[in-house]
Amino acid sequence: MNSSWKKHYQKIQEKKLSASATLVKAIALFDKEKVDLPMACDLGCGTGIDTIALIEKGWEVIAIDNQKQAIEELRNGIPVEYSSKLILIKADFEVITLPNVLLVNACFSLPFCHPENFNVLWQKIIQSILPNGRFAGHFFGVNDSWASDPEKTFHSKEQILNLFAGFELEYFEEVEKAGKSIDGKEKNWHVFHIVSKKIS
Template identity: 35%
Template sequence: MTNPPPVHEAAHRRDWPSYFDRMQGKPPRDTVLKAIDLFGEIDPSNPLHVVDLGCGDGRDSVPLLNAGWTVWAQDGSEDGIARTRARPEIQAALENNRIQINHANFEGLQVPKADLVNASFSLPFCPPDHFQALWTQIDAAIAPGGRFSGQIFGDRDDWAIIEDRSHFTRDETLKLFDQYILESFIEEDRPSRQSESMHKHWHMFHIVARKRVTAS
């Protein structure tokens, strides 16, 4: 019997329906959970706002809603947006106007103001000639004292040679966050756990960072 292809193979091909099928039931990303934790309990009379960029099938939007956030979720995949909408927690939040779901690409995106911008495993899929504009939008959207959570993919990752992917060296990544305090910065630089025939080298930075209140 042959093993099914690893889930990263679907992401490699941008086959998002297969990716979501394979990721179904997975817990929220550690970076978003860390950010939720760092903000602490939310006063319901003063809700906090999060932008969930490349929200996929809504995996991270749900714990944010459960923690009392209002959510502006965005993804370029029609299938991802449909799966996000179909989640019971999201349907309830749509009825209460606690979530806005946007089917939109990163290219040309206007990012609204937020206390947190979460981008889990999505920014590497922004084409490089659009990354700087997107990053400028992200940085401008985050309020002083607000946070970013998510991943930047590194230059030693196997996908760094793919033309439409955005990858950065460690120094370039740190430069993106030079006006932020790094609350968690974990570099992963390792071979995949699959067999040799399904090998991928992963290089990524898992980041939770707080925007400085005054520029240094």
């Protein structure tokens, strides 16, 4: 596997990160609606912090990642009593097939889709979300330090709003600030944090 991803997972384990704030907000909204038999797709699941948070709240989860180590760590780390609620898939963004679900969670994963493949992937995501289902996740803005990387995808605010035509934006926050990446390197973050409900 790419050594940078191996270091990334090690840093996440060291920091003992909690489930993403956007996912927590989405789960709370579903809890108010008392949804029965909820199913989610955790797209770019990594080692499964958000996946496990969903299962703990009663969700069945299809967890997808293209890194073998991530899939193996999630498989080995999931409590036995949760294993029946988890489907693990190793696949690239370019070839994934998404089932119909109430929630697509994409915590800092979509920016790592190659720009040439993003529009097709996004259409798959939109089509997979059931009516009154939700998207929770993040996009990188054009002022992010990594925006010069041609392998990653970045969006302006206007482009983000266009992506969510047919959705109600329940939480939308644009954050631009100096900070550090998880490996401690200085960078400017430009991130859109989003929870949205499919209305058409």
